[in-house]
Amino acid sequence: MKKKNFWLELKKNKKPILALAPMAGFTDSAFRQLCGKYGADVLYSEMASATALYYSDNAKDKTQRQKIKNATLELLKFNPKLEKNYVVQLFGSNPEHFAVAAKIVSRDVKPDGIDINFGCPVSKVIKQGAGSDLMKNLPKARAVIEAVLKNTDLPVSIKIRAKSGEVDALKFLQFISDLPISALMIHGRTVNQGFAGEPDCKLIKEARHHFSGIILANGGVNSLASGLRILHDSQADGLGLARGVLGRPWFFKELKDNKEKKPSFPEILKLMLSHAVSNEKIKGAGSLIELRKHLVWYVQGIDGASRLREQLVRVSKVQELKEIILKYQKSL
8 A cells, every 4th residue: 555645744734844854873763753852844864775775685695684684774763653754765876776775665664755865975975876976877866766666655755966067956857857756855055065155045946847846955054044044045845954953953943933942051961861861772772972973063162062072072871971961060
């Protein structure tokens, strides 16, 4: 039975759709749940390798297959009750790999949607012919989308850049305009711009002439003012929030309520600890080490941040974090 298209349901609300955009190493289950509590309408996974999923079914060695499968599925694990409208994002460059990956994700993960990455500018992804490098290869990009569409009943979305090489977003969308893609997230900067500069809202607005589904503007959304301006200038259906929400998941609520939120630092510390406890509950003891990158975002811009950051990058247990927070609170 074909799964209900949640994108269409969100569109009916006639309110800006706010999505937690996919970020490798950041958008794991604990952070997705936290963002969901603050109003995120759509929650993207970290990027998952279509090739890894392919070899989890096709590697010659059975033990190797299971090891690859366990690692990848662990990355994509989610809580259906606490992670509403969860989308798994895949990256890669081989249509056959995407076909197998789409089947595995649909069968074993059971998310609400599948997304294909055509926008990642990271060199190790580009070297695989994936991410923004795949965006430049129009025939192959189309073959990848078709492979996913043919092997899942889930709504399929894509994430692209304003431009990659000689292919801009409009040219890309023209080439795939007949395919039934449910949603599109456009990072409004070119690959050469990376994560700097203003997003091209005019281009995002023009994308509407070539795409009839949901359009989310991404890139440069780091304040209430910038979010409202990008929504207005791009005429997008919503926003994909990435770096702007790190260390401040309440940013979703700011945009929902059209009002800035300024939690006190004790409140931020409490939230940081809650995030750590949730992360350990999901991933087990020792997982706090990989959470350090989140912790340092929470303390950006506060008095004594550098001293506190030095302690946070060495923390390995929740109890240690509690002691650091308590000591800092006493010094206030």
